[in-house]
Amino acid sequence: MQEDKLSDDIKNIVKKWEGKKGSLIMILHDVQNIYGYVPRETSLQLSKYMDVPLARIYEVITFYHFFKLVPPGKHLVQVCMGTACYLKGASELLHELRDILGVREGGTSKDGLFQLEVVRCLGCCGLAPVMKIDEKVYSKVGKDRVADIIAEYEEEQVAK
Amino acid sequence: MDKKIIYIKDTSFALDRTKDVHAILLNGLRDRGMQDSVQAVRVADIGAYNQGVVVKVLPDTTYYGVKDEDLGRILDAVKQGTVVKELAARKEPGQLRIVLRNCGVIDPESIEEYMANEGYQAIKKVLFGLKTQDNTIDEMKKSGLRGRGGAGYPTWMKWNFAKKMASDQKYVICNGDEGDPGAYMDRSVLEGDPHSVVEGMMIAGFSVGASVGYFYIRAEYPLAVERIQKAIDQCYANGLLGKNILGSDFNFDLEIRLGAGAFVCGEETALIASIEGKRGAPHPRPPYPSVKGLWDKPTVINNVETLANVAYIINRGGDAFAKVGTQTSKGTKVFALTGKVKNSGLVEVPMGTTIREIVFDIGGGVYKNKNIKAVQTGGPSGGVIPKDFLDTPVDYENLQKLGSIMGSGGMIVMDEDDCMVDIARFYQRFCFDESCGKCSPCRIGTAQMLGFLSKIAEGRGEIGDLDNLRRIAQSMQRAALCGLGQTAPNPVISTLRYYEDEYRVHILDKKCPSKKCRDLLSYKIIPEKCKKCGLCFMNCEAKAITGNKDDGYIIDMNKCVRCGRCFEVCKFKAVGKE
């Protein structure tokens, strides 16, 4: 990551929200949209440009589940743990993913390909149980389908 | 219509004979020479359940429980244009769409389509017909609309409090932080009819004297955010937002702020902190937001579904709206009907509809024809309603009496396989994860309760734990700072109230009657049924199954990790689980 490039992006984001009250969370959303997480250097720079103590920025980042401090795996695997999904077998689904990927929730698989996360309700309760890989939602996923779905992404990686 | 249409579906739970009946109908049509003038079609859903074969003849004749031998008479009647009176049936139970009036009807990205469906007529009526804040609030008072986000506080009173405050700046906020895992009506409305929520915000803004409004929407709902932003942009481009709206002296601006994955931010003081860019920690009320809210200014916070009702009320009049519903709860409620129900989805019914009507007549009954055990409403702040109370008409007061709440409208159906200890533990884990940590009753209480529940579910429970759970629950209800903490014990309290027996079996017999709690299960091979095929042996990753094809197999429960694989793979049901 180049220092100058980083600064430009940050400057643009800060400029976009200039003069608006209470914009820190929105700025962090914009940062995470670019990098996939909130790098420490960025927080330092934000602190400088916005004249906000670093501790204030970190207290917000660590409070909200959505913000990440470390780079996520290449593909984000999200298992919905809403009530509807839970009743229809989401925990079995999660167990299966843990076994296949060899990580627990919040972790990145050894090859750096997958990031396993548990989310609270993707709002597709009628299709439970639901998992999401990047932008694609897999509905009514039985645990027997998990291995095939993951394999698709692995093959795609090999093909590259 | 160029052709007459008959459509059929076998709605029996056990065996679906739709195709056979369809074939008989086709033959019957051919015999009568009607094959070209009438089309008989198999449908996937006919809006009735467990009624045997249902035959509908367009436009409006329905026959339930049709026997094969009746089909001929029905076709004869169709030919003559008459009805077989003794077979024709009552009207079906209906939904009533007020909140979802435009969802699935109009293109949510088109302001023109919204306007062609009464769109922005309500704000016009407010500005030029009702003219004053008081008249508008009065209309809301007549409607009897209560907040759809949880507590059910009358909307007009909220507005009136904020209106009465003297201040240079006031705000209105749309709470789109739908955090109840299992409810998604707000997402659906934001995605399917964004302009109606925008219009609701404008009317709320006018009524309280606010010139700025914020949408607070979960970051997990990107499409909702995109569609609301589009709606806002279209309004600005058309002069419906900004200065001097429609030539009046009403100015109003709208902006979106994103949540970042914190359940507590659905609580209004925490939500305000989050919009201010801070940690979403709640603060004690009073002062209420209508007195001192966003940036210490008077603020009204309404939920998405509440706001989606507003334009309808103004257009049709508060009195007309108040005709729908019960004595204390007016209008309709949208439920996200999910869990072990056949047709999961969104359902909008008049207040006062019974839970049984919602689950069985509209939802089609329980998934896989199992027996219903309970219905959960109100999410992590609500409780379970056992099957004995299915005939309760749904409104705010009735649900509260049963130890649950209306909440945002999740309605989760549970069947006999669902364990109440497990459910209580699921919700408690949720509340433990989501507790913001500011007050100790909630921070420590949720952790302690989760500990006791886990202990019970894992077979280490003691009978005294039940009293401990009750004591902690009571202290949390009394002492926690915000709504999340005060209501977090509800799932535990309500499962203990109705299903204490189930807790006792877990504790005393170390068994889970619903066979859900993994640690309490034991597997064994039933020799009479076992064909010694060895499939379980091959599939056991834990190497807990030993034996061979001659002597048969046994499971060593000391090695077993209770994955259930052997139970699933056995084709002869020779693996017993208890």
Added chain:
Amino acid sequence: MSKITKESLENIAKQPKKEENNWIKVGMSSCGIAAGADEVFKVLTEEVKKRNIPVAVKKCGCVGMCSVEPLVEVNVDGMPQVTYGRVNGEVAIQIIEEHIHNHRLVNDHIYDIQVKK
């Protein structure tokens, strides 16, 4: 587009509501898209264009029948208004060929039929 005024809103209100016919609507909320509505929308638009059928393919929000998404609603002259569920590319083509072209309803995918007044 010019600005909307009080008068233009009054005009809209005065006009009798036009009942448009000949459209196909695809439910395109998160749940619909998750179940594959994108693909269905694409197939329908392409086929309508390819066959030069005078039918508008539109997007709409969620009607609430989430367990049977993707949902497609069809309204053409001479036919009742029909909601098809669990639609995939194949069924989408059947809808075009059977329902729209031959005026015959497609079996096994209908979830709602509304009679036009």
